[in-house]
Amino acid sequence: MSAEPEAPGDVMVIGGDERRMHVRAYNYWASLLRGRDFPSIEDLDSRDVQDFSDHSLLLDFTASPDNPTTSFIGSAIRAECEIGDEVRSIADVPPRSLLSRLTDHYMQIIANRAPIGFEAEFTNQRGHDICYRGILMPFSSDGEGIDFIYGVINWKDGVGMPAPAQPTVADEAEEILDLVDPLAESEDEGQEVEDAPVALEADAGLADRLSAARETVEVLKAADGRSRAALYRALSLAYDFAVAARRVPQDYAELLEDAGVKAQARAPMTPIVKLVFGVDYDKARLTEFAAALAYAERRDIPFEGFLAFIEQHPGGLKGLVAAERDARRPEPRTDNRADQARTRLRSALAQPLSTLAGNDEFTLVLVRRDAQGRVEPVSAVTDLTLLEKALRKLA
Known part of the structure; x- marks a missing residue:
């Protein structure tokens, strides 16, 4: 998913349909489970989340579990937080922004291994009182660990709102909190x-x-x-x-x-x-x-x-x-493929880099250090997923 940052807009009025976007987001997440502990990140389709994607965030832990990257930030969140492309990880999130309200909870997902919902009020970077509600949902690339988190947040800016105001995010707190923790309810x-x-x-x-x-x-x-x-x-x-x-x-x-x-x-x-x-x-x-x-x-x-x-x-x-x-859960199988690959590569002939590079712009090359300390290229890694992970790591 991708989105261009927008300029801050007018004060947002949350209607009943928008207040229930968290329910739709949770139901979508639950529909992807298919008997698994977590949905596969490959099943997260931007076409299926269009009605709340502007209010969503995707965190990617594959490069760093301590400082996940913000793979996607919806345009409505960017506008409210007044941020652009400079926010690329959790460490870059402005501390008094609405986005920080969403990202502050991500460790709870890792600990609970289940979706969590939350709602509260705070004063944002412009000094406005914001009432918000959010939900975070775990995704996995291997079916076991949580290495992606998809979040949806909605809010209401209290500036200029007469009392009594229109229904706020907190008016339906039970609805989403009950949904994301059905056992607790x-x-x-x-x-x-x-x-x-x-x-x-x-x-x-x-x-x-x-x-x-x-x-x-x-x-x-x-x-x-x-x-x-x-x-x-x-x-x-x-x-x-x-x-x-x-x-x-x-x-x-x-x-x-x-x-x-x-x-x-x-x-x-x-x-x-x-x-x-x-x-x-x-x-x-x-x-x-x-x-x-x-x-x-x-x-x-x-x-x-x-x-x-x-x-x-x-x-x-x-x-x-x-x-x-x-x-x-089946007993983990012993995987000795890495040891077998090491054995083969120890005896493999060194290859010229020009041969291994191929015609692509970037290539991931595996090198070997021999007994004399010399470094020799021996193989190219053709898996594009591994290449993308390496590039994200370098970034």
Whole structure:
């Protein structure tokens, strides 16, 4: 992505559509997960983020984890902060600018390994009171580490605004903060509602168990997702439903068919949570719920044992999700390709630089120092990605 710096504009008025750009940004990020811990940076397409790209920032950690480069700064941010192309890394960000409000939070992403949302007020470099809201989302180039962060920020300049002002960024703080930390919202003990457990007979049928679980989900929805007791109760009933479904596979198959949900051999808990919470429920939440149930099954938790298991597990729901993801992660394979390459290059014939350079403007050349201390070119590195990283490192 690229953008030309613009001159500072008029005072910005945030409308309802703009105030929700963070929600759209988070939903876009979540749509790229596809079962992974982080979306691939290669999937971040500038065409998909046009409605909030002017308010966005892309940080690149590949050259320096301590001072990431600002690969992209949206034109609206540049205009508000009165900056041009001189800002190329975190170290160049003006300390009293709106951009610093966004970049100050990037270490939280590295620590939490998950998106974070934030909102506050501050006085900018022009002495204006600014109310802002931001979201930062991690991306990865290798599927494991976080080496890119995409951020979106929106704000309102309070200069000249009468009281009461139009709705500010803070008016919808719960909306984005809940979205970027959906597990935390479910475990907010200060938002509990009355949760009367649904009574079930010991020999209740599969359909009755599904109905009871769905009733508890309705309690959860009535609390706007903020009742931990209702959530844990719904997950407990979902787990019991899964255990019971294995005993009567034909009945379970009929329930799936009636709901238009497909069985998944590789992710058997996914159709369970779709039946219980609904196919239209937030997909990121469904993925987390399925992971929690899968981990309970992995640990051979018995029928009616899930509630005690999740309440006693460190971190509750978040802890179960993390444990299941760790359990799924394959053991790292020993990669000795670098040693094999060193062995070959020790005996390779030295090459003239003119031969290795080729016809491109820049070429990355590997040299070897022999036993006498002489430096000899031995190979050209043709991977353009490595060349780009080397160039960024030099910059």
